[in-house]
Amino acid sequence: MLVASLGIVIMVPGRLLEPAIFFQAGWLIFLAGLVLFVIDMFVANMMPRGATLLLVIGTLALALFNFGDERIWIGVLFGAAWIWLGYALWSGRVRRSSSPHMRDEERRRP
Numbered sequence: 001m002l003v004a005s006l007g008i009v010i011m012v013p014g015r016l017l018e019p020a021i022f023f024q025a026g027w028l029i030f031l032a033g034l035v036l037f038v039i040d041m042f043v044a045n046m047m048p049r050g051a052t053l054l055l056v057i058g059t060l061a062l063a064l065f066n067f068g069d070e071r072i073w074i075g076v077l078f079g080a081a082w083i084w085l086g087y088a089l090w091s092g093r094v095r096r097s098s099s100p101h102m103r104d105e106e107r108r109r110p
Contacts, residue, residue, distance in 0.1 A: 002033070003033030003036055003037075004029075004032075004033025005033070006029055007026045007031070010026030011026030031059070031063050034059045034062075038055055038059055048085075048088050048093070051081055052085075054080060054084065055078070057077060062074050
């Protein structure tokens with residue numbers, strides 16, 4: 001998520017500056033950060049699979065079809081995924097990770 005945030009930080013002044021290269025570079029960094037975040041969510045298997053899949057579809061649609069009036073539907077899809085993920089965190093329905101990087105004492109806890 002840090003990479004995606006960095007992309008947003010670069011995009012904002014890039015929109016105000018004359019050369020469009022700053023905005024485009026920020027956009028690419030933002031999309032790369034989202035892709036890394038989605039891959040990490042799949043590997044960690046902590047969030048609901050449906051919400052993660054919706055985020056994948058929204059990210060790909062955002063990257064591939066970001067033109068014209070169709071952007072509103074991409075925004076709805078993308079926003080629905082984030083709302084679902086936020087609800088899963090808020091309601092405590094997040095699964096504990098079974099990552100091999102966890103310490104042994106964390107694995108023994110119920």
